[in-house]
Amino acid sequence: MFQVKNLSTSIDKIQILHSLDFHVNEGEIISIIGANGAGKSTLLNTLAGLCKPLEGKITLFDEVLSGLPAYKVVGKGLSLVPEGRQVFPNLTVKENLLLGIYTKYYKDKNLVNTNMEKMLEMFPGLKKHFDNLGGNLSGGEQQMLAIARGLMSNPKIILLDEPSMGLAPKIVAEILDILEIIKREMGTMVILVEQNVRAALKVADRAYVMDQGRFIMNGPRDEVSTNPLVKSAYLGIKATG
Known part of the structure; x- marks a missing residue:
């Protein structure tokens, strides 16, 4: 499992996170x-x-990630899909995807090719843009690319920061379906930050x-949603009665 104990973080000497525990x-x-401003990102x-x-x-x-630089955290099996997608606009879809597996690129070319095929199957809309620049994709396509890039390294856990931001309801529904696939077919743990x-x-x-x-507050989905x-x-x- 993924576990966090007593986590606190400050930015510019202002403490943002206070003794968080979760798993x-x-x-x-x-x-x-x-x-x-709650501190989610x-x-x-x-x-x-x-x-x-x-x-x-x-x-x-049971592997300790706290204190490791970001590139080592990725190598340990944690991947972040950042807020605002942050695709590389001047690189092609193919190149963006390859950057998602840079930690294994020179070690296992078969894995790189296998994962590339898997992502294009899971995100068929990216296939037609394979050689197009990331910056020329629509917002929804860029979000799909960002998620696919995050999955390229076969992470044990993937973090998604506001994946529905600025997207049409139809695209949001597609993203939710993809999260279910990630959970069901890949067995990947997911942390979703979402407004x-x-x-x-x-x-x-x-x-x-x-x-x-x-x-x-925390608890099962139904318990939290009915609070x-x-x-x-x-x-x-609004509360009634």
């Missing part, structure tokens, strides 16, 4: 929900090695609610 079981999707960046924690321990199947709370709770096995760098606080603050459903 992800094998084959599980968890959603982390909360308002803008900082959490993912800390897990991925882009931010150094003040304290705490991050382990993936679209309805979408996040639709696919999650469990959810954590974050406020000001702390978890204020009066969550319904009022995040789903726009």
Whole structure:
């Protein structure tokens, strides 16, 4: 499993995360929900090695990730799909995908080719753009490319930061379907940070609610989605009676 204990992080001497504890079981999707500024992206960046924690321990199947630089974290089996997609606009779709498996590129060319074929099968819309520049793709296509790039290294766990941002409902639905496939067919653990709370709770096995760098609630999807606080603050459903 993936486990986080007593994790705290500061940025520019301002503490953002405060003693967070959580875990992800094998084959599980968890959603982390909360308002803008709650600390969700900082959490993912800390897990991925882009931010150094003040304290705490991050382990993936008993291997310690906390304190490792980002490129070593990827090599250990954790992949981040960042907010805003961040595809390389001047590289082709093929080149973007290859960068997702750079840690194994020279070690196992058969794996590279196998994973490339697998991604093009899972994301058929990328196949027709294979030799086109990433910057020329639509927003939805770029998001698919970012997810496919993150999966190229066969990660044990993948983190997605606001994958539905700025996308049409039809594309959001496709992304949710892909997350189910990742869980069911690849067995990959998923951490989903998403302001679209309805979408996040639709696919999650469990959810954590974050406020000001702390978890204020967590539990199974149905328990969190029916909580009066969550319904009022995040789903726009007013309490009755």
